[in-house]
Amino acid sequence: MTSFRAAILAALFLLLQTVSVLADDVTLRARDGSIALSGTLLGFDGEFYRLRTDYGELTVDGSGVLCEGPGCPNLIDFVAELSISGSATIGRVLMPALIESFALRNGLVAERETLAEREILYTLRNRETEKVVGRFALRVSNTDEGFADLLADEADLVMALREIRPSEVTLAKEAGLGDLLKPNRSQIIALDAMVPIVSAANPVSALSLSDLLRILSGRLTNWRELGGPDAPVVIHLRDAQSGFAQAVEDRLLRPRGARLAEDVTRHGDNTALARSVSRDPFGFGLASFSEIGTAKPLVLTGPCGFRLAAERRTVKTEDFPLTAPMFVYIPARRLPALAREFLGFTRSDAAQIVIRRAGFVDQAPEEVPVDLQGDRFANAIRVAEGAEGLAALQEMTRALADMRRLTTTFRFEPGSATLDAQSRSNVLQLARALEAGLYDGRRLVFVGFSDGQGAAAGNLKIAQRRADAVRKAVLEFAETADLDRLVIESRAFGETMPMACDDTAWGRDVNRRVEVWVE
Structure with a gap:
């Protein structure tokens, strides 16, 4: 009262x-x-x-x-309503799989009904009483339409393959939906990646990040420049309204002051794109990691000899530089309890299994021993310079040899000290793990790395500050964790173990990171 x-x-x-x-x-x-x-x-x-x-x-x-009044709800037979709109990549397979798994684990029966070509309704019933307790409606379209539905008060959640744009943030505030840039207003439910693909008939197998930009901007137009046939490069991308295609422009082109080439073949979904590229001997596409089909993925490389392939582990750690988080945006309004429980479920261990089975990359932390670190240590040896570089590499090897690297990695916005979207999600995820006692009795070390630009001593100091900052951020969110039950440290090795060449901004962004190692 x-x-x-x-x-x-x-x-x-x-x-x-x-x-x-x-x-x-x-x-x-x-x-x-x-x-x-x-x-x-x-x-x-x-x-x-x-x-x-x-x-x-x-x-x-x-x-x-x-x-x-006539508009009052029935309190006895209340049914939780949830409307989800946006990306077809998320909405066609992943979101239905999560809803069905959520229902199964909570004693509910999920009845699926296709209302229209792009609309799906799930009616959730109590398994024992058959009483309807919820209706989850999916509108499968694209990221743009998802945000439009939210602003029109026709959706409760938005499925997005890109981060929200400034104009959408402003409109959401004006509509009373809160600041959608705040951490609690978005959630990463899975990870994808933008994978360069060609036909299996194309002899080209690797591509530098610089050449990728040249292709997309229309400055590299013949495969001969990459050691392929004397034939034009035919670019295939998703439709312009899809979050995936918009992420290509937002993340790859616009920050470098480049514009997309005019002659681009567009596709309505990922399956059609991958199929078309696999059939086109001169085609080039950026495809979803989950839907490459029979096309051949290209390895990313650079002049220093590094090779970065899109694999589940490299996507999860963001070692592959074209990782693409899959978002759900949540306005500042109170959702029904059943809807809040569903959102909580999407972070659970059970949901991570569903995400993997759906073909996407989950966020469950994995521990990777030193002997499964792939080419990381070999690359570090390759670029170590002089006696000082080898000494730093030996120090790092001694410090980490008996530890395991978590796939939870923290990276930063280009040219910024601000954590990127996936890393902000990782802060909350690791904080919850500490609160749950998952690392009690163990030692966690936040390890900072830098790019190779500038003096080594200065890079080491910058890497240490980043490691300290990430450690502090995680501990601030882990409010109920008993920190006396574990050891949490931070240290840095600067430019000792680069993940990519420093010849591009992308490569430098990949190298500037904070890893978490456990013992």
Whole structure:
């Protein structure tokens, strides 16, 4: 009752006037009859009412009021409603698999119904009573339409293959949806990657990051320049409205001041793109890691001799520089309890198994011993310079030889000290693991690395500051962790173990990172 009175008084104070409240769809009346509030019912999650009133949009605890009017929900037979819109890459396979697994693990039956070509409805029933407890509606389109549906109040969640753009952030704030840039307003549910592909008939097997940019911008137009046939490069990409294609421009082209070539063949889905490239001996495409089909993936390389292939582990660690997080954006409104439980489930160990089976890369941390580090140590030996470089490499090897690297890695926005989207998610994930006691009795070391630009001593200091900053961020979020049960340290090895060549901004971005090693 006190919270209900406070909400009304606060709204009156902000307006600095008394507003005559006229009945609209519903009236919420305090149980003692002392206060009444009328307006348009925007939603009810089984616990709270969301109401548009003359005082603005208010959320009211249902336990302290009685609802009157034709728009009032049935409290006894309440059904949780959730509308999810956006990326077809997420919505066609992954999201349905997560919904069905969530239902199975919670004693529910998920009945799937196709309402239209791009619309799917899941009705969730209690397995024992057959009572309907939820309806989850999926609108499978693209990232642009997902955000449009959210802004039009036609979706509760957005499935996105790119980060939200500044214009969408502004519109969301104006629509009362909160700041969608805040950590709790988005969630990475799986990982994908932008993989360069060609036909199996094409002799080219590797591509530098610089040449990738030249192809996309239309400055490299003949395969002969890459050791292939004397034939034009035919670029294949997803449709311009897809989050995947927009991520190509947002992450690869625009930061380098480049524009996409005009002559591009577009495709409505990933399967069609991969199929077309596999049949085109002169085709080149950027495909989803989960849907390469029979096309041949190209290894990323550079003048220093490094080779980076798109594999599950390199995508999870972001060692492969074209990793693409798959987002769910969540507005600042209260979702029904069943919907909140579903979002919690998507972070669980059970959900990570579902994600792997669906063909995407999960976020469950894995421990990788030194002998399974691939070419990392070999590459480090290759680029070590002089006695000082070899001494630093030996020191690093001694320090890490008996430890295992977690696939949880932290990287930064290009040219910034701000963690990128996947790393911000990793902060929360590792913090939850510490709170759950998963690393009790063990030693965790946050290890900072840098690129090779500038003096080695300066790079070492920068890498140490980054390692300290990431360690601090994780501990700040791990509020309930018992830190006396484990040892958490930070140290740095600067430019000792690069992951890519320093000849491009992409390569330098990959090298600037903080890894987590455990013993």
